[in-house]
Amino acid sequence: xxxxxxxxxxLGISKSTVSKGLNNAxxxxxxxxxxILETATELGYIGRRGPKKLCILIENMGYQDPNQFGYDxxxxxxxxxxxxxxxxxxxxxxxxxxxxxTYQQFMAQGRWxxxxxxxxxxxxxxxxEFRTAQIPTVLYDNRIKENPCMASxxxxxTSGLGAAVRHLCSLGHRRIxxxxxxxxSYVLKERYNAYINAMAECxxxxxxxxxxxxxxxxxxxxxxxxxxxxxxxxxILCSDDSRAVAAYTECRDRRLNIPxxxxxxxxxxxxxxxxxxxxxxxxxxxxxxxxKCGYYALSCLLNEVDIDSIHLRAPLIVRGSTGxxxxxxxxxxxxxxxxxxxxxxxxxxxx
Amino acid sequence: xxxxxxxxxxLGISKSTVSKGLNNAxxxxxxxxxxILETATELGYIGRRGPKKLCILIENMGYQDPNQFGYDxxxxxxxxxxxxxxxxxxxxxxxxxxxxxTYQQFMAQGRWxxxxxxxxxxxxxxxxEFRTAQIPTVLYDNRIKENPCMASxxxxxTSGLGAAVRHLCSLGHRRIxxxxxxxxSYVLKERYNAYINAMAECxxxxxxxxxxxxxxxxxxxxxxxxxxxxxxxxxILCSDDSRAVAAYTECRDRRLNIPxxxxxxxxxxxxxxxxxxxxxxxxxxxxxxxxKCGYYALSCLLNEVDIDSIHLRAPLIVRGSTGxxxxxxxxxxxxxxxxxxxxxxxxxxxx
Numbered sequence: 001x002x003x004x005x006x007x008x009x010x011l012g013i014s015k016s017t018v019s020k021g022l023n024n025a026x027x028x029x030x031x032x033x034x035x036i037l038e039t040a041t042e043l044g045y046i047g048r049r050g051p052k053k054l055c056i057l058i059e060n061m062g063y064q065d066p067n068q069f070g071y072d073x074x075x076x077x078x079x080x081x082x083x084x085x086x087x088x089x090x091x092x093x094x095x096x097x098x099x100x101x102t103y104q105q106f107m108a109q110g111r112w113x114x115x116x117x118x119x120x121x122x123x124x125x126x127x128x129e130f131r132t133a134q135i136p137t138v139l140y141d142n143r144i145k146e147n148p149c150m151a152s153x154x155x156x157x158t159s160g161l162g163a164a165v166r167h168l169c170s171l172g173h174r175r176i177x178x179x180x181x182x183x184x185s186y187v188l189k190e191r192y193n194a195y196i197n198a199m200a201e202c203x204x205x206x207x208x209x210x211x212x213x214x215x216x217x218x219x220x221x222x223x224x225x226x227x228x229x230x231x232x233x234x235x236i237l238c239s240d241d242s243r244a245v246a247a248y249t250e251c252r253d254r255r256l257n258i259p260x261x262x263x264x265x266x267x268x269x270x271x272x273x274x275x276x277x278x279x280x281x282x283x284x285x286x287x288x289x290x291x292k293c294g295y296y297a298l299s300c301l302l303n304e305v306d307i308d309s310i311h312l313r314a315p316l317i318v319r320g321s322t323g324x325x326x327x328x329x330x331x332x333x334x335x336x337x338x339x340x341x342x343x344x345x346x347x348x349x350x351x
Numbered sequence: 352x353x354x355x356x357x358x359x360x361x362l363g364i365s366k367s368t369v370s371k372g373l374n375n376a377x378x379x380x381x382x383x384x385x386x387i388l389e390t391a392t393e394l395g396y397i398g399r400r401g402p403k404k405l406c407i408l409i410e411n412m413g414y415q416d417p418n419q420f421g422y423d424x425x426x427x428x429x430x431x432x433x434x435x436x437x438x439x440x441x442x443x444x445x446x447x448x449x450x451x452x453t454y455q456q457f458m459a460q461g462r463w464x465x466x467x468x469x470x471x472x473x474x475x476x477x478x479x480e481f482r483t484a485q486i487p488t489v490l491y492d493n494r495i496k497e498n499p500c501m502a503s504x505x506x507x508x509t510s511g512l513g514a515a516v517r518h519l520c521s522l523g524h525r526r527i528x529x530x531x532x533x534x535x536s537y538v539l540k541e542r543y544n545a546y547i548n549a550m551a552e553c554x555x556x557x558x559x560x561x562x563x564x565x566x567x568x569x570x571x572x573x574x575x576x577x578x579x580x581x582x583x584x585x586x587i588l589c590s591d592d593s594r595a596v597a598a599y600t601e602c603r604d605r606r607l608n609i610p611x612x613x614x615x616x617x618x619x620x621x622x623x624x625x626x627x628x629x630x631x632x633x634x635x636x637x638x639x640x641x642x643k644c645g646y647y648a649l650s651c652l653l654n655e656v657d658i659d660s661i662h663l664r665a666p667l668i669v670r671g672s673t674g675x676x677x678x679x680x681x682x683x684x685x686x687x688x689x690x691x692x693x694x695x696x697x698x699x700x701x702x
Contacts, residue, residue, distance in 0.1 A: 145510060148664055156659045159496060289656040296647060305640040306664040308507045313499055313657040 002045040010039050037108040041134070054081060054298065055089045055112040061119035063090070067272050069240075069287065070118055073140065076291020077116055084299075098125040107135050114302055116140065116294045121184045136301035138294050141187035143309070151297040152309040153290060154187060157267075158194040160283035160314030161237070164265050165198035167281075167316060168235045172325035173263065177210040177233035179224055179243050181217075191239050191267070207231065221246035226254065234325040235263035241270045244280055244321075259323030269317055278320030286312055353396040361390055388459035392485065405432060405649065406440045406463040412470035414441070418623050420591075420638065421469055424491065427642020428467055435650075449476040458486050465653055467491065467645045472535045487652035489645050492538035494660070502648040503660040504641060505538060508618075509545040511634035511665030512588070515616050516549035518632075518667060519586045523676035524614065528561040528584035530575055530594050532568075542590050542618070558582065572597035577605065585676040586614035592621045595631055595672075610674030620668055629671030637663055 004022075008015045013032075021028045021036030028036075056074055063070025074090055081088050089110065103126040107115065114136035120127060122142075130137065130144045137150050144150040168176050178195050181188045199206050209231045214220020217240075225247055228236060238244040244266035248258065256262050258278055266273060266282035273280040293310040300307040359366045364383075372379045372387030379387075407425055414421025425441055432439050440461065454477040458466065465487035471478060473493075481488065481495045488501050495501040519527050529546050532539045550557050560582045565571020568591075576598055579587060589595040595617030599609065607613050609629055617624060617633035624631040644661040651658040 148666065159659075286657055289651070289658075292656070293651075293658070300640070300644075305643075306637055306666065307640075307644070308510075308662040308664040310661045311659040313659040315499065315657060 002043045004045075006043055007036065007039050007045055010043065011035060034105060037105050041104050041108045051087065051111055052085050053087045053089065053110070053112050054114050054116070055091050055107075055110060056116045056118060057091050057093050057120075058118045059093045059095075059120055059124065063118075067270055069268060069270065072287035073118060073291040073294070076288035077295045078291075079288070080292050080295035095124055102126075103129045103133050104135065114138075114298045116291075116298055117142070121182075122186060123184050136298060138297045138301070140290065140294060141185075143186060148306050149301065151301055151307045153294045153297050154309075154311060155285045155290070155314035156311045157187065157191045157283075157314060158197070160267070160316060161191060161194040162198045162201065163316040164237060164281075164283060165195070165202055165204075167318060168237075168263060168265070168322065168325075169202045169204065171235075171263065171322060173235040174204055174325070175207070175210060175232045175234055176204065177228035177231075177236045178212070178239070179221060179228070179236055179247060180211065180213045180239040181243070182213055182215045188239055195237060217242050218246050218249075221250055225250040229254075229256065229262060233262070235265070235322065237265045237267075239267055241266040241268040241273055241280065241282055244282065245272070245276070248276060258321050261326060263322040263325070265316075265322060267314075273317075274319065276321070281319045281322040282317055283314045284317050285314055353394045355396075357394055358387065358390050358396055361394065362386060385456055388456050392455050392459045401462045401464075402438065403436050404438045404440065404461070404463050405465050405467070406442050406458075406461060407467045407469065408442050408444050408471075409469045410444045410446075410471055410475065414469075418621055420619060420621065423638035424469060424642040424645070427639035428646045429642075430639070431643050431646035446475055453477075454480045454484050455486065465489075465649050467642075467649060468493070472533075473537060474535050487649060489648045489652065491641065491645060492536075494537060499657050500652065502652055502658045504645045504648055505660075505662060506636045506641070506665035507662045508538065508542045508634075508665060509548070511618070511667060512542060512545040513549045513552065514667040515588060515632075515634060516546070516553055516555075518669060519588075519614060519616070519673065519676075520553045520555065522586075522614065522673060524586040525555055525676070526558070526561060526583045526585055527555065528563070528579035528582075528587045529590070530572060530579070530587055530598060531562065531564045531590040532594070533564055533566045539590055546588060568593050569597050569600075572601055576601040580605075580607065580613060584613065586616070586673065588616045588618075590618055592617040592619040592624055592631065592633055595633065596623070596627070599627060609672050612677060614673040614676070616667075616673060618665075624668075625670065627672070632670045632673040633668055634665045635668050636665055 004015045004018045008018045011018070017028060018036055021033045022040060056077060058070055061070040062068030063074055065071060078088050089112070116138045118140045120139065120142055130139070130150055131147055133147070134149055139150060139152050141154045143152045165176060176199065178192070180192055183189050183192060196206055210228055210233050212220060212224025212228060214223065221243055225236070236247060238247055244264055247264050251258055251262060258264055264280065266280045269282045269284035273282050289312055293312065297307050297310050355366045355369045359369045368379060369387055372384045373391060407428060409421055412421040413419030414425055416422060429439050440463070467489050469491045471490065471493055481501055482498055484498070485500055490501060490503050492505045494503045516527060527550065529543070531543055534540050534543060547557055561579055561584050563571060563575025563579060565574065572594055576587070587598060589598055595615055598615050602609055602613060609615055615631065617631045620633045620635035624633050640663055644663065648658050648661050
């Protein structure tokens, strides 16, 4: 068993200085405190001893309201962790903050034995450190292949998007567009590829003009939805339900009836989805179950079981926002874009 | 809640006849008993009521001895299931038996609420029924994509085999052979593809003459090992440790020293692997953990959580059976096969 003495001996300082460093005492310099934390982590003092504490690190994801994606994820995790005696801290993060401290130091400082990481993008500074960090960590919708301290939890996007494209295809849709978040995300890359593959499997050509991507949901939907419609999309897949909500707004503003003029499919099945008008056809992510699986995977890692991944199914929930494809051809490319759009809108609103 | 009366009403028979049918009474005809069981399953009478019983169905896999693959899988499953009040029956099966009864009837008859299925091949009669069966079922090393009542548990063969090929490549091996079970198995197909991909990633050509497949371990190893050696293989990957044990026997009989003349890599890390002479380099499957994950996945399905898959990592465990590649070129095809082999053996034993 590693003790304060071991850390002190390794650093050539006194036991009381080590203790002060670990407890953030003000008379220990920042540099020394970092060294103490690093040595404590390296020797395994932090991670196996100390309080039974875990943390949920969250970024790019709302979680305070039941209609936000993170809410049920966290609730599911806590439902499993608490009966087993774990305290769980929820810590919102930013890229900027990650640049001020290493992941290993951050975890040592909070004395958390493991983390469940939500909403990180591939650009987050700690993603690089995750390749080597020696702390049990479960990533939702991200994957670090090389490091056995890291496990993944998520939904199988491929089969869900496959089912959605087949559903639209069976309703006569041929030009199916995609409104997607940016590809600096492991899971959005996966969904993008799943869309491409599903289109190919249904024998539908992929047209880059039918794909619109952007980080900011409302803005990018406002930019791309009219472009997709103009290019002949009769159905639009959204990479998340928030984007589908934004698409409803754009369709209403443009007097495009859903699903008569355009079918919309979401991804997530947030609580609001069933109560939209019309109710949203979407691909369900069982968020409480994902949170529970996150805890299960973390408890495996904490018990030295080399878990790699847990995936849930993501079933298509068919509701009122998808219907038969309206009859219309691909717009002629020689027609000026704005005119085509105006013409198109007129046709649609006349229905 | 479904009652005996509901089953009786649906079939137009008396409640007591239903009860007799469910209890295998001799005065109920076989045909009527089947109808009763099917209706009981369909209405959900069986599956939610009755004793807390699960079963482990096992085929093509030893499990009675700690050195057999199934032993720890079953132990891990039971270790989780028993404290939660489940009785677990282990039922060995054959293809022939599967042809005499449907899976649904079999499960209804035993009053099991769910099953953990080990060792099934793609040719097993029930594999087809698994596509539609409405019984919570977890398949080890098999996958049924379409049916949300089915989940998969297994190891990530891809990264394990990738690590093995890279390891051999770093030791100078270029001609790496494969001794593999038959491809009528989901997981062996996966391992076969992982071998092909790993070779390509290391820039090594795949030579069909370096691949030997067969169901019967000793016989197929006796047939293929000399052929692979003759064709210039300096290292051989085996799709399971039993095959590696057989390869040791063949090498000893042919006076090929391991690893000087040929490197051998197994897959599984059975308890015996570490005690072989030389100790076997192999890809580890954590069998107790796989059994526990099997129970976890089944408990998800029983609680209506749409779990799709759980995968563990399969790390490469480097021991003494792999070493630097011996220096030799690809044998000349114009040389008579037997002569080349004899020459080869002479060279090797002279070392």
